[in-house]
Amino acid sequence: MSQTYHKSITWNRIVPLIEADEGYAICLDCGADYDGHLEPDAHGVECTSCGVCRVCGVQEIAFIVPISDENENPTEEPFMYEYPL
Numbered sequence: 001m002s003q004t005y006h007k008s009i010t011w012n013r014i015v016p017l018i019e020a021d022e023g024y025a026i027c028l029d030c031g032a033d034y035d036g037h038l039e040p041d042a043h044g045v046e047c048t049s050c051g052v053c054r055v056c057g058v059q060e061i062a063f064i065v066p067i068s069d070e071n072e073n074p075t076e077e078p079f080m081y082e083y084p085l
């Protein structure tokens with residue numbers, strides 16, 4: 001079993017949010033920024049945008065989203081949108 005996450009969630013997007021350390025979170029389903037602040041390891045929180053309970057703290061998301069380096073491995077695309085549950 002695996003889950004997917006929204007294509008707008010990229011390493012480059014979450015890194016500044018992690019560094020800010022302000023409890024930012026993003027919905028894995030619709031890719032919206034959570035309207036509020038959560039614990040860094042939060043997950044399964046109801047999205048303030050789409051209502052699906054798939055909001056994760058950005059530090060949690062960092063374990064899901066592969067580190068992206070545009071100069072590296074551009075061919076591994078399909079793997080990037082799924083991760084083992």
Ligand SMILES: [Zn+2]
Pocket residue numbers: 027028029030031032047048049050051052
């Ligand atoms: Zn959502």
